[in-house]
Amino acid sequence: MANGRLRVDWPVCRARGLCFELLPEAIELDEWGYPVVTGEITPELTGAARAAVRGCPRMALRLVQT
Amino acid sequence: MSTDTLRTAEVTVVRGPRLLSAIGGGPSLAAHRALHGSPGRTRLATLLADLERIDLRGRGGAGFPFARKLASTAQARGRATVVVNVSEGEPPSSKDAALATTAPHLILDGAMIAAEALKTRRIHLVVPDNERAVRDAMATAVAERAGERVSWAVHRADDVFVAGQASAVVELMSGRPNRPVTTWQPAAVRGYQGRPTLLSNAETYAQLALLTLHGPDAYVAHGTAAEPGTTLLTVHDGGGRRVVEVELASPWYDVLALEDLGRPVLLGGYHGTWAAAGELRALTVSRVGLAAAGLTLGAGVVLVPDCCPLTFASAVASYLAGESAGRCGPCFNGLPALAAALERVVAGRGGIAEAERLCALVERRGACAHPDGTARMVRSALERFPDEVDRHARGGCSYPRDGRGG
The missing domain is CATH 1.20.1440.230 (NADH-ubiquinone oxidoreductase 51kDa subunit, iron-sulphur binding domain)
Known part of the structure; x- marks a missing residue:
């Protein structure tokens, strides 16, 4: 399975930070609390990435194929 | 009024070899037809081959090949829409305003050629809300074409820097605020109303018109084999603000005074790059050559600041x-x-x-x-x-x- 990539719908994101709590392996937060995607989503991380996508209260995160 | 320049309160437009050759004849459809004739029927395959030969690029920072954008729009599912952005959100840029006021029918011919190749009759024009001369010029030109079987929709873009970003333009057309939104696919594939949308700036459509009206041989007679044709620049130096048309690969000393070549120059506008003092002396108005030096032409703003x-x-x-x-x-x-x-x-x-x-x-x-x-x-x-x-x-x-x- 190929690696996936997380994309943020920036105008929708309100820095709630749940994505970081659910997926610290691939997401950090900047000084204002907005996500910094730090890497691609490997097959091992896909389950956690999907949980982060579902967990965003703003529905501002998407997992796309690279 | 001199026939070689057109002055308004803010900007001088200098006569050029192709896009800006109409100065003096006036912007009417009759003058346009007398100078350029009428475009013949356009087939998509021919147009794509010609566009690849002349290597027409968009005027965004990336210089995206227009042929590829047109091909993507043609291949995507659904009826296409043609969008002409005549609005420059960047305060120092006046090139599209210069085109609109001196040669509006080149822009409209280009839009009609694209529409015919895409088998659509719907063309949208986006004009700057804050520039009445441009709005009036385009409205007059559209009115002169009342008999043609195309529907023109005109939208007024907000006077903000990001209003010209592709997704912001599609938002404006859709009746929403003229601001960028996230897009998951390019407008060529999924743009206005979810349909394939060919969105480019006025200069690109005018170049397309010249290609079709005068043929690819006339197009490549300017510039070099690697980078044929001309481009518009808005130059800000001691002489004020002027719009010029230069052949691609022209030396910069054709554009700027020797004294200014010895000073730092901001190329490509507020999203552009800085050339160090003297750096442009050895370079040309070439997308490729500038990229190799870490510089970008962007939408063609050339600014020599009078300060640090x-x-x-x-x-x-x-x-x-x-x-x-x-x-x-x-x-x-x-x-x-x-x-x-x-x-x-x-x-x-x-x-x-x-x-x-x-x-x-x-x-x-x-x-x-x-x-x-x-x-x-x-x-x-x-x-x-x-x-x-x-x-x-x-x-x-x-x-x-x-x-x-x-």
Whole structure:
């Protein structure tokens, strides 16, 4: 399975930070609390990435194929 | 009025070989037809082959091949829409305004040629709300074409920097605020009403018209084999603001005075890159040659500031921070922080590390390219003027005119 990539719908994101709590392996937060995607989503991380996508209260995160 | 230049209160338009050849004849449809004739029937395959031969590029920072954009639009599912952006959100750019007021029918011919190739009759024009001369010129030109079997829709773009970003234009057309949103596919595939949308700026459509009206051989008679044709530039120097049309690969001393070639120049506008003093002497108006030197032509703004380039870059960064649409967190938080970091560099109260860190932090983290463009301009200033950064760090400045003392 190929690696996936997380994309943020920036105008929708309100820095709630749940994505970081659910997926610290691939997401950090900047000084204002907005996500910094730090890497691609490997097959091992896909389950956690999907949980982060579902967990965003703003529905501002998407997992796309690279 | 001289026949070689057209002056308005703000901008001088200089007669050029192709796009700006109509100055003096007036902008009417009759004058346009007398000069250029009428386009024949257009087949998509022929048009794509001709476009690849002349290597027509869009005027965004990336210089995207227009042939590829047209092919993507043609291949995507659904009836296509043609969108002509005649609105320049960038205050120092006047090239599309110059085209609209001197040769509006070149723009409209290009749009009709694209529409015919895409088998659509719907063309949208986006005009600047704050420039009445441009709005009136396009409205008059559209009215002259009342008999043609095309429906024209005209939209007024807001007077803000990011209003011209592709997704912001599609939002405007859809009746929503004229601001960028996240797109998951290019407009060519999924744009206005979810349908394939060919969206380019006025100059690109005018070039398409010239290609069809006069043929590819006439197009490649200007420029070089590698980069044929001409391009529009808006030049700001001691002589004020002027729009010129130059052949691609022209030396920069055809565009700027020798004295100005010895000064720092901001190329490509507020999202552009800085050429160090004297750097342009050995370069040409070539997308490829400039890219090799780490420079970009962007939408063709050439600005020679009358003050310290670092101070000017800082002022531009502050302006750009204020032009954030305020929608994307990394942009509305990051750009003011970046502008403040650059102000501290200029005031000798901070190093460049924080500004560089913030550049990296905002890049690729927005719905549009505004943070990326801002970071590009700031990075370029820090990279091109290390001596000036040092002088400011010691409380000095080599440009006495901005009042800092030499």
